[in-house]
């Protein structure tokens with residue numbers, strides 16, 4: 363099938379950047395991104411591209427180039443579905459917060475709603491592409507909804523999981539390690555492979571069956587997260603043995619069988635995918651009665667929770683076992699640098715723990731607005747919104763955030779933190795002035811020379 367028009371349901375962190383790059387590289391294809399959230403669509407359409415709802419290096423430039431040419435943002439979902447030959451489903455699939463599988467299984471209600479919406483309004487044949495990360499066998503449900511419409515419209519279902527990482531989304535999309543397309547119909551697979559083929563070498567475009575494709579996404583994320591939990595487990599051992607986790611990571615990473623990437627010890631991984639996808643894997647394994655498999659992967663999450671907790675416990679014990687009434691400045695709130703996304707950020711959990719110990723928290727993040735900080739804390743339902751507002755303050759200037767603080771906790775590895783005037787910061791803080799570097803980004807010798815009490819991860 364020759365594709366002239368594409369529609370993507372879901373203008374989020376995945377749908378937005380992915381479609382922008384597809385539009386850039388395929389000027390002859392009209393790409394429309396639709397979303398039920400009118401405010402988000404309005405932000406995508408804002409004339410000032412610095413106001414896009416998502417911050418990703420390089421994204422604003424591509425949107426400026428393609429928007430209005432062959433990239434469109436709209437709330438007219440039915441119209442876009444009707445007119446397109448290919449429809450991407452890129453809505454969120456959060457962990458269920460209710461009912462069966464609560465806290466473990468993926469909530470597929472939005473995906474199902476999309477499938478029903480497509481089934482209802484389509485009058486011509488469509489290729490439906492799963493872009494959202496989904497538990498293996500979800501395509502079966504989509505298929506069954508689409509194939510029981512009673513009309514003679516033909517639907518082909520493809521799984522095309524996204525491997526981009528936030529903060530590097532545009533580079534990852536432009537230069538992917540591989541593109542994965544799972545499906546039954548060869549012609550549908552080739553229609554999508556052609557679209558990627560305008561900038562990705564064909565030998566990097568992998569064709570598999572739908573189930574392998576769905577499971578590969580979960581597995582890739584589980585393996586990546588497992589590396590972080592593995593190095594974080596070793597970081598704790600380092601702290602007791604005078605080994606240095608950075609040295610250990612370098613030493614093992616030079617073994618080409620192990621490889622050097624994703625071995626940065628940290629306060630624990632965050633983000634919208636790792637925890638959710640592993641929980642999914644665990645839930646699916648358990649539902650097949652594969653308890654040993656489920657326990658194996660669950661340990662990656664347990665270790666991650668332990669790492670976050672360990673960070674706040676260490677901070678409290680260094681501050682003479684109490685943080686009550688003390689000002690703790692948190693630098694960074696996003697789950698990693700170069701994004702304004704905060705989903706599952708370790709900062710949220712560390713802050714929550716410190717707040718339960720009655721600390722006052724001052725937050726500075728270069729890209730995360732105050733209202734997101736409060737929304738993240740309120741979502742945990744540990745205390746009321748007004749209590750969170752009492753105890754947490756947010757700042758637009760890092761030097762204000764750290765003034766009179768007893769301690770600084772570095773939560774995100776933003777580059778700008780490295781070039782701060784740390785002497786000036788030291789002078790404005792309460793003494794002894796503590797730094798807890800959850801990302802190992804500062805130079806220990808220089809920082810200690812200034813006079814700070816410095817601790818980092820795994821050293």
Ligand code: UDX
Nearest residue numbers: 372373374375376397398399452453454472494495634
């Ligand atoms: C992505 C992936 O799609 C998901 O599978 C992955 O596991 C997490 O990341 P993301 O793009 O980051 O999701 O999610 P989000 O930024 O929340 O965007 C989803 C968008 O879909 C939202 O803007 C939401 O308004 C929209 N949506 C949701 C719809 O348009 N219709 C719905 O029925 C539900």
Ligand code: UDX
Nearest residue numbers: 524525526527528624625626628631632633635697698
């Ligand atoms: C991840 C996958 O990398 C991507 O392929 C998939 O499509 C979506 O999930 P993302 O969550 O955007 O991407 O970011 P990623 O760079 O993987 O980082 C996840 C978390 O792990 C962050 O909190 C990061 O700080 C942490 N991390 C990463 C470490 O703690 N140490 C590392 O060595 C690497």
